[in-house]
Amino acid sequence: MSENVGVKLLAVKGMNDVLPPDSAKWAAIERCARAVFHAHGYRELRTPIVEYTPLFVRSIGEATDVVEKEMYTFTDRGDRMITLRPEGTASAVRALLEHGELARDPVVRWYYAGPMFRHERAQRGRYRQFYQLGVEAFGVGEPTIDAEQIAMLVEIFTSLGIGGLETLVNSVGGAEDRPRYRAALVAHLEPRRDALCPDCQRRLGTNPLRVLDCKSPSCQTQVADAPSILDHLGDAARAHLDGVRAGLNALGVAHRVEPRLVRGLDYYTGTTFEVRVTGGDLGAQNTLGAGGRYDALVAELGGPATPAIGFAFGMERVALTMPAPATEFEPKLDVYLAAHGAAARLACLGAARELRAAGLVAEMEHRAVSLKAQFKRADRLGARAVVVIGDTELAEGVIVLRDMQAGTQERVPRAELVAATQQLRERV
RNA sequence: GUGGGUGUAGCUCAAUAGGUAGAGCACCAGGCUGUGAACCUGGUGGCUGUGGGUUCGAGCCCCAUCACUCACCCCA
Missing domain, CATH: 3.40.50.800 (Anticodon-binding domain)
Known part of the structure; x- marks a missing residue:
């Protein structure tokens, strides 16, 4: 393993250099995103690239793939467990609480940009070090801000000349709704267990919601007439989703409600959304950006009950999708x-x-x-x-x-x- | 973690049935002794990813290994 590395110096697997002219394209994307963030009153947050491991375990969720098998974790010289951040939200919440920002202002809006790390197998549009830009808004529970954030994401992509966008919206329900829906879903799938792919048979016990977006044809068949989460939302979640849609319509953002849109991190509650690109140069990874509400996370991490919502998008994927040649930005x-x-x-x-x-x-x-x-x-x-x-x-x-x-x-x-x-x- | 594909010049790729490794682009020099792009001529550049094996002979066949890549899982 080590000989080759000694002879030929290579970048670490799954981590890439960005050379000119591509670097100019990256700069242009970042410039564009920052302009949109600033125009909406979001200010920049810079956090360290590493955090103590428990932060991610507690926020992202013990049973998620990210925590279970994708984190770059090591001990430092003081024997503390350190992890290279796999996403940006956890650090933002930590910084929010550490500095008591909510005491100064009940509404905090931040954006961040920087590399994230996940130890998974690299492929087109997915790397072990990837650059993300995202926003987080704390202290606002009204659905209009959900709509505004979704519109921001779409605005960034469209102003970069990306076409063929598809905006998907869903609600995974509140803390009371999810267990109810989960039970209903399991009740539906359990009798058909044998028809599911091996992965989904396992998921039935761990995270049944994930069966919903499994790509295996047999699973899709079993899921086709499964109960919809939309029928299991409480009044509050239902009304909130309607509010988000009303906001999107007011902003003229074309979108579709996708009841099977499930996010992979545990902290999501209520609104979830995703902007995909159809066709294009992205290969199997067609999600450019995604996000959602995490109304319970701030309290879970020891802060005051504070509604929150955010999204992030991947620089590599956007750069791959943008039609303009990189040299144009030099x-x-x-x-x-x-x-x-x-x-x-x-x-x-x-x-x-x-x-x-x-x-x-x-x-x-x-x-x-x-x-x-x-x-x-x-x-x-x-x-x-x-x-x-x-x-x-x-x-x-x-x-x-x-x-x-x-x-x-x-x-x-x-x-x-x-x-x-x-x-x-x-x-x- | 699992599966497929591919490794030949800096880049993109050739090399007929195993028989002495080529082109285009790029770069350098000259044709124009102080002037670019076109054109012409010449030049630099390779232990064919690495290690073994078969063979008189391997870029080509076999094995291993490494790397890259695509896909699955999952996700930005």
Whole structure:
């Protein structure tokens, strides 16, 4: 196992480098999301990438896959159990309580961005280290905020040019509703146990709700006429779901109620939602972002009873789905400075700084290579203009300004460098 | 954790029935001794993932191993 690693240095399995130009695409996605978050009054929360293990066990749930088999857990030098965060909500709640934020303001809205870690088998759109952006809103129990968050998620994706979106909404009910529904579901499935796939036979005991979205055809058949959670919601949950839908309609967000939409983390209560993309480049992972209410979690972690809702989306999946090529997001090079001779190179240094001070993107050649090579490079970089400085120009107090699109060039007094270059950039 | 696919130049891929490893792109140089993209010429670059086996001979066949990848479970 270790020999290969010694010979060839590789990134850790399931963890990827993001190189240019893809990194520019990532930056654009993050920029867009932050703009939407800010516009809605969400402020940034930054938390450590690790937490003490019990935080995740208590919030996500002991019996979930994430906790059972996917956490990167280790002991530090003080023999404390530490875990690389597998998601963002637990840390947010911890920070909320640790700093007593609710005492300062009954409504707290945060967003976060950063890497998450889950030790599972990597595949397209799913990695062991993945970058998530998400929001959490504490202290608001009204359904309009649910609708607003769902709309935010959709807005981010649409403004990034992603089409074919599908918004699914459901309610998993309140603390009283879920056990009732669970019992009804088990009562329905138990007699048909033999027709379920092995996994679902096991789930029947551990987490029967998960049978609902099993992809196995035989399970789908058994589940087709299973009782719907919608029929088991209490009045409060029912009314809340209606409120969410009313909000979505008011915002013009197309959506569908999907009674089989079940989230994998235990803390969800009431509203759950998911935005998927149909078709596209994502492979089997077509969920771009998802979220829901977790009205009981803050209290469960020792805080005051506080309603809460949040969502998160995966950067990798969004980047894979966005139609625009990554290069589109890289800064355009306005001017490339080519030097002929050591003295000229020194002169380019200052000239480049002047151009940058005027807001232009300028790059100069530092290596002593032929002019031909410099032009070749300028062309490859897509420079709009090239400034040439050589001994002749230095002596005459001019520079050569070449329009790389038109293929024309002129000699310009050194003093007019910035103005002439700016003017050239404005030309079509 | 389970199953499938694939490993040949920096990238994308060839290599007929086992018979001396190739192209395009990219990069460098020249054709134009201070000028890009097109075109032409030349050049750098590989122990064919690794280790074994079969064979006169293996990129090709067999075994193992590692890596990547897709899918399942689950999820963003």
